[in-house]
Amino acid sequence: METLTLKQRTFNSPVTKIILALLTFLAVVIIGQQIAVKLLDLTSLDKDYRNLLKGLFVSASCVLSYILFFKKYDKRAVTEFAAKGLAKNLIIGASIGFILQSLTILVIYLNGSYSVISINPVSFILIPFALMFTVAIIEEILVRGIIFRIMEEKLGSYVSLIISSVLFGALHLANPHSTLISSICITTAGFLMGAAFIYSRNLWMPIALHFAWNFTQSGIFGAITSGNDKTKSLLEAKIQGPEFITGGAFGPEGSIEAIAFCAIGTIIILILSRKQNKIIKPYWKQ
Numbered sequence: 001m002e003t004l005t006l007k008q009r010t011f012n013s014p015v016t017k018i019i020l021a022l023l024t025f026l027a028v029v030i031i032g033q034q035i036a037v038k039l040l041d042l043t044s045l046d047k048d049y050r051n052l053l054k055g056l057f058v059s060a061s062c063v064l065s066y067i068l069f070f071k072k073y074d075k076r077a078v079t080e081f082a083a084k085g086l087a088k089n090l091i092i093g094a095s096i097g098f099i100l101q102s103l104t105i106l107v108i109y110l111n112g113s114y115s116v117i118s119i120n121p122v123s124f125i126l127i128p129f130a131l132m133f134t135v136a137i138i139e140e141i142l143v144r145g146i147i148f149r150i151m152e153e154k155l156g157s158y159v160s161l162i163i164s165s166v167l168f169g170a171l172h173l174a175n176p177h178s179t180l181i182s183s184i185c186i187t188t189a190g191f192l193m194g195a196a197f198i199y200s201r202n203l204w205m206p207i208a209l210h211f212a213w214n215f216t217q218s219g220i221f222g223a224i225t226s227g228n229d230k231t232k233s234l235l236e237a238k239i240q241g242p243e244f245i246t247g248g249a250f251g252p253e254g255s256i257e258a259i260a261f262c263a264i265g266t267i268i269i270l271i272l273s274r275k276q277n278k279i280i281k282p283y284w285k286q
Helices: 005-010 014-040 047-073 085-112 122-171 180-200 206-219 256-275
Strands: 114-119 235-239
Touching: 005 014, 014 047, 014 122, 047 085, 047 122, 085 114, 085 180, 085 206, 085 256, 122 180, 180 206, 180 256
Parallel strands: none
Antiparallel strands: 114 235
16 A cells, blocks of 8 residues: 655645635635726726626636646546536526525515515616626635535535535625524525535536525515625515515525525435435545
């Protein structure tokens, strides 16, 4: 048996790999944003189109840096962003996100707490589209592509899912108007997107799910997302009612029905993953 040197053991350590990947990825995000802003400021494009192009540039940089990093570090083909099954993963992920968020808004509507004031031009969705697309790529690569996936190799699917989902929820605690219910919901959403990765073994599905959930919420139905400032949207809506139903100032993600729908989606996807033997056992059970 080949004896590994201290250097080899250090670089093969999941902790080292996660730290180096996170540092590299965050550097790409920060630098990519600065480059995009400076280049687009030289153009005469409208602000909305500049934001859209900046989002696409940063997103492409994130995906490319992830592929190059792990292709070099792990010396393997990076299948997490494989083109095979791309359309299927995008459609399934986006459908899940759209349906679950629409059901969340439907509960608010049935409670008499949601009403449409006006319908805006389609161009109004450009800002939330660019924003939510970029957020979905960055957060899914960070949490599911790096933290969850690398931990899963040693700790198995379930333990890694718990740790990464709790971390995902904790990362949103600093968001404005965060509550106990919103923290539970974001954590449950973390379980949902982690389950989507387990099922697809591809980052496109959780990215599409994450994007569709956020974009449907803010870009279509005109609700606040994760306590952040309200963006332009297709529907100009008034949301007013009990906080545990509407989510209050945090938005629908602070509601109990959002927790329920995310939990149901997670359970169904994990059951399907288990039936297809996609659950990875921890190293001590292998």
